[in-house]
Amino acid sequence: MHPPADAPADVVVAVNPTAAFGRHGDVGTRVARRLEEAGHRVTTLVRDDYPTLLAAARDAVAGLARRGGPDDGLTTLVVVGGDGMVNLAANATAGTGVPIGLIPTGTGNDFARTLGIPHGDPDAAADLLLSALASAGPAGGPATVDAARISSAGGERWFACSLSAGFDARVNERANRMRWPSGRSRYVVALLAELTRLRPAAYALELDGKPWETPAVLVSIGNGVSLGGGMRITPDAQLDDGLLDVMVVAPLGRLALLRIFPRVFSGTHVTDPRVTIRRASRVRIDAQNIVAFADGERIGPLPVEVTVVPGALRVWT
Structure with missing residues (x-):
């Protein structure tokens, strides 16, 4: 006591x-x-x-x-x-x-x-x-850290750690519906179940106003390092640098994704040439029939615009 x-x-x-x-x-x-x-x-x-x-x-x-x-x-x-x-x-x-x-x-x-x-x-x-x-x-x-503000048709929301907008968001949605297993294993099972629906989408992104159009199967924005119980999606992200790490995975097949996937827990997936990470303070994402999730919570359909707000949160650590 x-x-x-x-x-x-x-x-x-x-x-x-x-x-x-x-x-x-x-x-x-x-x-x-x-x-x-x-x-x-x-x-x-x-x-x-x-x-x-x-x-x-x-x-x-x-x-x-x-x-x-x-x-x-x-x-x-x-x-x-x-x-x-x-x-x-x-x-x-x-x-x-x-x-x-x-x-x-x-x-x-x-x-x-x-x-x-x-x-x-x-x-x-x-x-x-x-x-x-x-x-x-x-x-x-308390420590002072950044937060990310989301603007979308649904209004304004914030997230602390990460936003998903692609295959990763569908995995998140399925994992949220599951009651078994617990922890990291839930996301692994959800990923395997969603593999049958793996399809690339045509994304229109803007990073600090600069357009980037690319097909991808997975797009994530990291203010923090990980999602899904330790999947180090954006392993070099920092909570206090005033930047967002944007990870894009180019179109690939199911077997290729399964080969890359185990490396996400160590963050070494970023060395694969089909994985790109860029940094920006403001990111806009648009694609057809894609729903965004942030910190595991459903945000709604794209497009969304995400802006980092330095020092927006204070946390006891």
Whole structure:
């Protein structure tokens, strides 16, 4: 147990709406209790679905932002769940100055992996968060990282880690519907199931205003390094460089994709001549009959325009 905080924080804990049905169903309650025992003022948000929880989180963050300045470290939104909850946190806090605390309990946890936050061990993640809050002040504070803003026909959204718009998005969609297996294996099974539908599409991209038209089977935009539970799609991406890494995979057959695929976990797939990575601060993607996903959440049909916003998020690490 951590000693009571010298400067207690106002903390909102938002819990994945489906968490009650999984093996981490009690984590939100445990985290809230530990924060209270450490002397912090805690409000817990539990709602029946993601849109309702996002609306509640936005309202709560607006209240937190009014209570404390962006540099005092005394307001925090803690999210309990996977990358979908990271996406919720990004959409609730981007540009507000309110820091995010992560308790990763999801399938992928890719944003937490990129930041070095313990994943698969909620108690270790809670220990890290409590220590970070205890050291808030001139000597320590949350890390400042970039976020990506999406503009599309569906409105404006944010993502923290990655956006998929191709075969990878279809794999993501299938994996989201699956209940077995868990972790990285879910994405592998989903990929194998989607291989029968592997077809290239004609993409019209713009990178910082420069057109790039190319056929491809897979297009991803990385603010962070990985997706799908450690698939290092954009292995050299950095969360604080003010740039997005755009990965494009040229048309190839099923067997060729299966040969390249295992290398994605080490990031060495980028040495294959059919894989191209370019960097830009603003990216537009368009293609027929392609749906985009960001941080595992469905965004909607292309086109989308993605703009990196330096320093839009603050995260306890």
